[in-house]
Amino acid sequence: MIRILVDAAAIDVAVEMATIEAAGAGAVATFTGLVRADDGVGTLELEHYPGATEAALHAVAASAVERWSLLAATIVHRVGVMQPGERIVFVGTSAAHRSAALEACAFLIDRLKTDAPFWKRETRGSDTRWVEPRGTDDAAAKRWEG
Secondary structure: OEEEEEEOOOOOHHHHHHHHHOOOOOEEEEEEEEOOOHHHOOEEEEEEOOOHHHHHHHHHHHHHHHHHOOOEEEEEEEOEEEOOOOEEEEEEEEEOOHHHHHHHHHHHHHHHHHHOOEEEEEEEOOEEEEOOOOHHHHHHHHOOOO
């Protein structure tokens, strides 16, 4: 089962965990990303390209399901304006064994950051700027190639 959701609504981790656990596997791994208040970030706004973003996330999840024989993979990503401390992304995987669940979870978060079209804009006081892609994200994604 693959579940992809891109929405402005808050992420309910309990609901997402229950969905992943319902797959009936022996191991579940999750990652929850929060908006950081680095250097005085007041708000973070995410925009996406509807349809294309969901398709890219589904492709990443399908790749993980095949590679690690997952029973379930979930990616829930927020868009819109968020405050520091709010959940921005939830990734969950379900597999027969922990190593597959953990590796697949890491793969999903590393790959979605480079493969899915999202645009981030930060506000710090009266300044607003677009956030450029980071080289560390590219390096994390590349470790899964091959």
